[in-house]
Amino acid sequence: MAKRTLRTKLCDMLGIEYPILSAGMGPTLIGEKTGAPVELVVAVSEAGGLGVLGGSGYTVDELREAIRQIKSQTDKPFGVDLLLPQKLDMGGGLGQAGVDKVPLGLVLKSIPQAHRDWVEKIRREMVLPEAEIMVRMNTTTMRPLEAVKVCLEEKVPLFCAGLGNPGFMVEEAHALGIKVLGITGNSKNAKRMAQSGIDLLVAQGHEGGGHTGRIGTMALLPQAIDAAFPVPVLGAGGIGDGRGVAAALAMGCIGVWVGTRFLATNEGGALEVNKRRIIESTDEDTRVSRAYTGKTLRASYNRFHDLWDQSGLDPLPFPTQVLISSALLAAFVEAHQDEYVGGLAGQISGLIKEIKPARQVLEEMVEETVDILTRRLPESVMAK
Numbered sequence: 003m004a005k006r007t008l009r010t011k012l013c014d015m016l017g018i019e020y021p022i023l024s025a026g027m028g029p030t031l032i033g034e035k036t037g038a039p040v041e042l043v044v045a046v047s048e049a050g051g052l053g054v055l056g057g058s059g060y061t062v063d064e065l066r067e068a069i070r071q072i073k074s075q076t077d078k079p080f081g082v083d084l085l086l087p088q089k090l091d092m093g094g095g096l097g098q099a100g101v102d103k104v105p106l107g108l109v110l111k112s113i114p115q116a117h118r119d120w121v122e123k124i125r126r127e128m129v130l131p132e133a134e135i136m137v138r139m140n141t142t143t144m145r146p147l148e149a150v151k152v153c154l155e156e157k158v159p160l161f162c163a164g165l166g167n168p169g170f171m172v173e174e175a176h177a178l179g180i181k182v183l184g185i186t187g188n189s190k191n192a193k194r195m196a197q198s199g200i201d202l203l204v205a206q207g208h209e210g211g212g213h214t215g216r217i218g219t220m221a222l223l224p225q226a227i228d229a230a231f232p233v234p235v236l237g238a239g240g241i242g243d244g245r246g247v248a249a250a251l252a253m254g255c256i257g258v259w260v261g262t263r264f265l266a267t268n269e270g271g272a273l274e275v276n277k278r279r280i281i282e283s284t285d286e287d288t289r290v291s292r293a294y295t296g297k298t299l300r301a302s303y304n305r306f307h308d309l310w311d312q313s314g315l316d317p318l319p320f321p322t323q324v325l326i327s328s329a330l331l332a333a334f335v336e337a338h339q340d341e342y343v344g345g346l347a348g349q350i351s352g353l354i355k356e357i358k359p360a361r362q363v364l365e366e367m368v369e370e371t372v373d374i375l376t377r378r379l380p381e382s383v384m385a386k
């Protein structure tokens with residue numbers, strides 16, 4: 003395939019060839035491997051886009067190691083994405099200095115009785131094994147300040163805050179030559195974040211995989227762009243091919259942040275069962291639920307969603323709810339109850355029919371975008 007040119011201001015800002023970022027994606031199933039691992043980051047950055055490491059499931063030490071692995075495999079720019087809790091202490095109070103792992107059973111004792119009873123009831127009724135799970139208290143999500151420090155010390159080219167406002171670290175990051183990116187799902191938050199000094203903002207619509215807001219991408223992008231001005235915006239949520247990229251650029255985005263499409267690649271970190279789910283999905287096969295993390299989160303539909311809906315419980319705050327979902331999901335996996343297991347994924351899953359190398363996904367996206375932007379509108383659209 004002949005090389006195509008697709009350059010926006012984002013390419014100059016980040017020193018990349020194409021304005022396409024693979025999204026920071028943490029564990030695709032609670033406690034499982036990260037959706038955007040080193041391999042995906044390196045593949046996307048080497049292909050001319052910018053790969054973003056999903057740092058939320060790593061321990062602080064693993065994060066540093068992963069960053070060093072990326073640096074050893076590419077000299078191209080890359081990013082690191084962390085989930086910052088609202089309170090920047092340790093995981094909203096869950097983490098304890100010096101304690102790295104705690105048996106899940108012990109941690110569950112600290113959650114409300116009604117939630118514990120529900121977990122026990124499901125285990126009993128479905129005859130699930132007592133999965134031996136150790137909760138990792140030293141993940142970047144439990145210890146966000148330590149994780150941010152690692153990113154600063156390692157001078158990662160792009161720091162991305164998947165949740166929370168990274169405004170508190172912008173000055174220090176800029177002094178080290180690090181660009182800072184925030185993510186929003188509405189224009190009120192877009193304005194607040196833009197005022198905190200960040201360099202780039204991702205506006206992610208309701209259709210996106212993972213944590214998601216209520217506004218669809220088509221309605222969100224123009225409003226977020228206006229609200230964040232002059233901070234430039236990248237479009238996200240439901241972008242799976244060149245048509246999506248072209249639409250986002252046409253709306254005024256300087257680039258795109260693509261999750262699910264890059265998850266379903268050879269290098270994407272999803273479990274095989276979750277990649278298969280994406281390939282088999284239609285556009286109706288994902289759901290938003292608070293069952294996983296306490297926040298609204300989109301995943302491939304599975305029967306865990308129904309169990310939670312029928313529980314009548316209120317979700318616990320992030321990240322405490324993760325303890326409940328981890329307890330059950332680990333047991334479902336161990337008991338091979340696949341219909342109760344689904345990974346995080348967006349509505350664009352229905353468009354994805356093949357697992358391919360990430361480079362190919364990126365090149366095809368660029369090719370199609372350039373075709374759309376440089377040709378007349380398709381014959382199928384225009385009046386005769």
Ligand SMILES: Cc1cc2nc3c(=O)[nH]c(=O)nc-3n(C[C@H](O)[C@H](O)[C@H](O)COP(=O)(O)O)c2cc1C
Binds near residue numbers: 058
């Ligand atoms: C498996 C998966 C894990 C995700 N984990 C994170 C995360 O840890 N941090 C974050 O900022 N966003 C996370 N997201 C959201 C993505 O960064 C991105 O905004 C979203 O996937 C874009 O929508 P799309 O899936 O339609 O491309 C995740 C998405 C998926 C699919």
